[in-house]
Amino acid sequence: MLSPHDVERLRSDEAWLINASQPYLRLLSDAASPSRHAAMLGDARGFVLDVVGDERSVNGPESVPGPGSLLDEGMSGSNGIGTPLAHGGYVEIVGAEHFIVGFHPFACQGTPIIAPDRTVAGVISTSVRSRASSARLKHILFCAAHGIEADLLAARLQDDIATYLDAPTEDAAIRRLHQDIVQAHHAGRVGLHLATQLTQHGEAPATVESVLQRANACLEQFMSHARTWRQLAGAERGAPTYVDVADLVRRIADLLRTDAAVRRVTLLPPPDGAAGTMLVFADERALGRQLLAHIANGLNAAGSGGVATVAFVNPRPEAVDLEVTATPATCSGHGEPLQWRIEFRLTRP
């Protein structure tokens, strides 16, 4: 256990994680109420950073360990904070499986929180008195961890915008895409909040689970789009590397899906998996921007009601062409298609 001064310093150092996690700890606590419970946040070493729960579990004589307590598995045995960190994934510890006797009345479960750089940022856990309640909270716990991860990534995105998009550049499209990818984060948060309230209202677990699955899918979509967006928005040129151009085209087309829908353009990307792996040796960011501009041109040229088709054509052993075809809508159907092609020289690692 740390001194009060050290606890304060620990919490100050980890304020970024605590701030991102607090709304989710409260949601978990709401979902677990009115039973005795605690929702806990730990750092990557197993130090408890924050606890939200009922008064007896947080401050009573039988309270769970508070901020500053070290629950690393090596020090404290099996528990809902240290064990998920040691195992690198979700863990449930019930009753006497806990090494710490004070935890024996509780069913605990925890799952790591992954930072935007894919390292472990910390761990989130719940401790409740009944195993049935614990099972009910499992999917909310997963979704809350995803919610925190999405919020950490969103904070990084805001920094990126300040860093990369301050100067007037050609990046209006990139800025607009940022608005679009935030939509999935927004939907995920609403879904998690809804699932918590459905749980509180005693809705059927299947209903709650279906909402949580939807919320999780939205959060995962946001994180996938956000990673692609960061790659495109970055100002620095990267060293050339092996890039799967088929995968990059698929991700960029996916990123442009909302933009296409808003412009009422049907965007037809290459079918999933049809192209296989196509390695080129290039700066991924520069290549991504080139592809983005190319496909965005297709959307512009197709216009409202039109169709933009992206396809790999003319495959040869050493090269392949990416073809974007824009077919504008006309009063009588579809107009004359316009086409652009880029050739990619394929390589092997």
Next chain:
Amino acid sequence: MTSHSDSRKVLIVDDDEDTRQMLEMLLNINGWQVITAATGQQALSHLSRQAVCVIVLDNRMPGMSGLEVVEYLRDTDHPVPVVFVTGADDVAERLRELRVEHYLRKPIDPSRLLAILQDECPPLEQDELAHRSSSHRSGGTVDPA
């Protein structure tokens, strides 16, 4: 005149189906009546036929944007308050000019939205919801304001 039920009716306008449906469920279980629209044009069509207490309005949508919907409402002196929800960071000035009542940046904190709606139009109590539901089944009428 706005009826008692209109004073608890919220119009959600969002082209994203996930957001629209989950917001609708969230507002429903918190006691609001909800109607939804996937485009600005649909929203204006709803508003021409029925009164609502408040609109939760997305900005980037196919066809009419949320800003264009607000401009239309202001031009026609429509009194309905708007909760404007956007991922854009460059619309605040325009929203002030248009006297938009509430502006939330995506991703929103749903608790904040519920608090705003609570202020603008208190939701039906659960027992009142149950009573209204049975009145509708027996062909009852909506309470006047």
